[in-house]
Amino acid sequence: MNNYLLEANELSKTYKMGKVDVPALKNVSFTIEKGSFTAIIGTSGSGKSTLLNLLGMIDNPTSGSLSFNGTQISQLTNKQQTKMRAEQIGFIFQSFHLVPVMNVLDNVALQLYFSRSDKKRRKEAAIHALQSVGLGSHLHHYPADLSGGQRQRVSIARAIAKNPEVILADEPTGSLDSKSGAEVIDIFKQLHKQGKTIIIVTHDLEIASIANQQLILRDGELKETRTSKIQELRQYYYSS
Ligand SMILES: Nc1ncnc2c1ncn2[C@@H]1O[C@H](COP(=O)(O)OP(=O)(O)OP(=O)(O)O)[C@@H](O)[C@H]1O
Numbered sequence: 001m002n003n004y005l006l007e008a009n010e011l012s013k014t015y016k017m018g019k020v021d022v023p024a025l026k027n028v029s030f031t032i033e034k035g036s037f038t039a040i041i042g043t044s045g046s047g048k049s050t051l052l053n054l055l056g057m058i059d060n061p062t063s064g065s066l067s068f069n070g071t072q073i074s075q076l077t078n079k080q081q082t083k084m085r086a087e088q089i090g091f092i093f094q095s096f097h098l099v100p101v102m103n104v105l106d107n108v109a110l111q112l113y114f115s116r117s118d119k120k121r122r123k124e125a126a127i128h129a130l131q132s133v134g135l136g137s138h139l140h141h142y143p144a145d146l147s148g149g150q151r152q153r154v155s156i157a158r159a160i161a162k163n164p165e166v167i168l169a170d171e172p173t174g175s176l177d178s179k180s181g182a183e184v185i186d187i188f189k190q191l192h193k194q195g196k197t198i199i200i201v202t203h204d205l206e207i208a209s210i211a212n213q214q215l216i217l218r219d220g221e222l223k224e225t226r227t228s229k230i231q232e233l234r235q236y237y238y239s240s
Pocket residue numbers: 015016017022023024042043044045046047048049050051
């Protein structure tokens with residue numbers, strides 16, 4: 001019995017642009033252990049978001065296989081995939097994706113709408129998640145009234161409120177100033193300490209160096225390393 005949450009085997013993704021094939025990922029294989037912190041890095045267009053979308057079941061691979069907690073994703077129906085995604089995967093995006101006409105509390109509670117719990121429990125879970133990211137006093141604010149860092153913390157609360165198995169984040173600090181970015185990274189470190197599996201796409205090698213595993217993409221191909229030493233990571237990254 002292994003301790004893998006995700007196992008990717010020869011994953012490929014080719015987009016179709018009219019008659020032109022755009023190969024975005026090429027035969028990528030790796031494993032992600034439960035409770036680990038993985039950074040996906042690489043230059044623009046190297047396939048990072050494509051890979052994250054496959055891991056989060058937002059998109060399907062063109063070939064290859066992916067298993068989540070021992071289950072082959074391709075063997076699930078669309079409905080089963082949607083359920084697994086809704087219950088077990090928390091997504092965080094660079095541009096927050098909050099609903100502007102809803103207050104912070106409702107934005108987070110909305111994410112729990114498809115869970116089986118009743119309205120009171122959903123509200124309690126949303127408040128708890130918002131408190132855990134330091135926004136317990138902002139429940140009734142609207143996204144427009146918050147700073148970028150606060151908006152990103154709302155989107156983290158939204159991702160963690162359902163207590164997912166894994167948190168996937170696509171450039172979560174990309175729109176933030178360095179102070180807010182550091183606060184967001186601290187929250188990821190806390191979540192990791194609490195045992196959550198974290199997978200983060202980033203351009204920032206400093207952030208990547210806090211992960212236990214780095215997946216480095218170059219033109220859709222993968223190189224993998226495990227280091228927490230920024231110098232080593234820089235050398236590895238630039239020599240790949
Ligand atoms: N929906 C799509 N249709 C066609 N081509 C796409 C699509 N999405 C991505 N691509 C192409 O696939 C390749 C990988 O894109 P992807 O967005 O995964 O890269 P990335 O590493 O996340 O880039 P960035 O750092 O700029 O966000 C690029 O060549 C991109 O143009």
